[in-house]
Amino acid sequence: MKTIIAWFAENHIAANLLLILVVLFGASALLTMPQKSFPDIDVPIITVSVLYLGAAPEEVEQGVCVRIEEELEGVEGVKEIRSAANEGICTVSVELFEDTDKSKALDDVKNRVDAIDTLPTETEKPIINLITSVRSVMDIAITGPKDERALKVLGQRVRDDIAALPSITQVALINTRPYEVSVEVSEASLQRNGLTLDQVASVIRRQSLDVPGGAIKTTDGEILLRTQGQAYSGEEFENLLLSSDSDGRRVFLKDVATVSDGFEDTDQALRFDGDPAAIIRVSRVGDQDILKITEEVNRYLETASGSLPEGVTLTVWNDNSRLLRDRLSTLLDSARQGFLMVLILLALFLRPRLAFWVSIGVPVAFLGALYLTNYLGLSIDGISLFGFILVLGIMVDDAIVVGENVFAEQRKSRTLLEGAVLGTQKISVPVIFGVLTTICAFVPMLQGVGTSGQIGAVIATVVICCLIFSLIESQLILPAHLGHQDVKTEAGEIYLLMVPVVGILLLEFAWDVSSYIGLAVAVVSVMILLHAFSLSQGIATRLVRAQERFSESVEAFINTRFRRLVAQAVSARYTTLALAFVFFLSGLGVIG
Structure with missing residues (x-):
């Protein structure tokens, strides 16, 4: 690993090429990645619905649900069978194991249900479906x-x-x-016209339909025949002919029944x-x-x-898109705040140039993770964004540790490149194992089953992808930038630091893309004018000197007072442990 770190640090063109590839692939994934409110969760459930109109729930349970449950017992791959008997309908849910072949299980359930010949004659044909997302x-x-x-x-x-x-x-x-055409037939009208209820029902069934009439072949082609008699409205049903006598008297449905064109009575x-x-x-x-x-x-x-x-x-x-928009807003706000905090704190304690390149690792790792998660079939949704928010505070740790150690080595080395290589190599093993330890904590979530298991797998996948690219950026790309990008003047360091700071702050004031570009052009113009009139060099020099004084005072505090406090805590270790235990119990009491 040390050889690879040294090669990338010495060959900064390769490191920049790797950076460009990560950014390009991540940006392309960002443009093409599907956006959803919730990931598509595979629900291995087959539903069987049977209508038994007019039947009470007890009749539905005994006549339909129980018989379907008995028939489905022993189907391969079935985890659990649940049924619900309501007025006029029976619904049976068949839950499958995760590794079950769903198509085969669906065919088995259909064959079993179709083979049942003891269902009441009043039931309608069972409707069997595999639940889709x-x-x-x-x-x-x-x-x-x-x-x-x-x-x-x-x-x-x-x-x-x-x-x-x-x-x-x-x-x-x-x-x-639902629309419904009801036909109400009175006994008196049937007797008056010499008809029965079965005859009326038979005529409606026979006449209200479309029937294909075959085909006639001619020299010009084939002519398809079809009779259209399907009635759809109440008026069309009223004009159905029930009977006709030899004297020309005809009886229509409207003569013996009241036809109501309305809705189902629910x-x-x-x-x-x-x-x-x-x-x-x-x-x-x-x-x-x-x-x-x-x-x-x-x-x-x-x-x-x-x-x-x-x-x-x-x-x-x-x-439902509001959930996704809210999560996106939360992620972007957290990323901007975290980026600025990392940038400012590192600039205070280390150097502005180093703070810039360390903070760049956050968006680079995000773009790399977006490409990898898109390749693995994930989407931008409420769950994956939760994973990005969760890992946001973890992924920058690698770059901060590497940057701090590189800064310390560069102050002792003769060249920036030597300090960057040595500083990265010395802590490569603990950094790598730290990332691997964090990844191991999320690996069990990839093995979860059921709906919660699939949700946990999405979060774990996002976190692992972010950590992988954070490690790549901190070990291969960051040392090359810290070892070659030597800013000659204090103004150059301040300008380098101001680029991301101004870019993020303008996001808070711009109302659209064109306004953002306009504000950015205005800020750049002001900075160019300051540099042209040599006004920026004095301001930059004072800022850099103030940063150096602050950093030196912090180091002095660490090497004197803080070091003595740590030594006393170590020497009085039992007292230290007792105090820690007291604080722990106090915290539990506050929570309780």
Whole structure:
């Protein structure tokens, strides 16, 4: 390892090339990495739903749920079977082991359920699905129309408009009652027309359908035949012919029944701010970018009011992209604050030039970790950002330790390069093993199972990737910069330090990219003017002298008073341990 450190330090072009590659690959990953509110968690669960309309929960349990559970016992790869019996429906959840072949298990469950021949005749065909990850992005509340049908028609229109947007693939209208055409037949009308209820049902079933009629081959081609008789509205059902007599008398469905074109009779209802409402739910699947989806929907909402009827309001509710935006804001704020603190503290205790290159290791390690996590299939989401925030305070430790030791060696060596090589080599083993020890603490999280295990694996992967690139930057790139970048004047050191400081501070004042560029140009212009009129050299000299006095006073304190205090603590080790134990118990008491 010492040979590699020395080679990179002596060949600074190779170190700069490595730095450029890390930055370029990290920037490309940042532009292409999918952004989600939550990572896609693999849920190995198969659901079986069976409708048993009109049945009480007890009947559903005994007639459907129990029989499905008994049939599914012994299916390979099944971890647990749970069932729920509600009025008119049975839902069975089959949880699989993590290493189970989900496609094979789904086929086995389908075959077992299809083989059941003891279900009540009133049950409908079982619906069997493997749960897929469909994440909600945002909900849009539609209010305005008081009529339920008008509200649903408007909701369908808005849903279709949003579905037509380029980045949108999953849109659903929820919390609205399904359409239903009910046919109420009275006994008196049946007797008056000489019909039975079964005859009426048979005619509706027979006439309300589309039937293919085959094909006719001609010299000009093939003509497909199809009869269209499917009734969809109440008026179309009313005009279905039930019977006709030899005298020409015809009986239609409207003659014997009351046809109601409405909604299913359910307890479902939704009000938003006290008004009847419908909800449009926009979701994402796979690697779709949640921020891009949100931006497109918001742009549509800004322009949709002009094309909608008067009084209609579209309100964004439950925007899940806010979690990602909040985490991104927290990460960026923490990174800026941490970067400035490292920069200022190192500049005070060491040198401005050294502080600049040590602090550069933070964004470099982040960019490298972004590339590696993207390569491993992770995304920018609430969990991965938590990992970045968690490791933010750890990853800069390597560069600080290396920088401090290099600074100490450079003061004793004849050249900057010799000090950089010796300073890095002397502490390479403890630094490397320190990083490996931290990595070992997160490795068990990679082996977790279930939903919590997958979340822990995302955090551990991010932390490990950041630590790896932090180690690479501190051992291979940093020594080359500290050994070759020799600033000749105090003004040069101050300018070098001011570049990242001003760049970060401008982020707090700029409101967009163009304003940031404008402010940066203004600051650079002022600095050039100060240098041109030789005003900066005097200020820089005073700052450097003040930094040297501060650093010397701290070193004097460490070598005198602090050293004596440490010696006394070591000599009176039992008293020191007793005090530490007292403070520990006091802390436990405060927590308790």
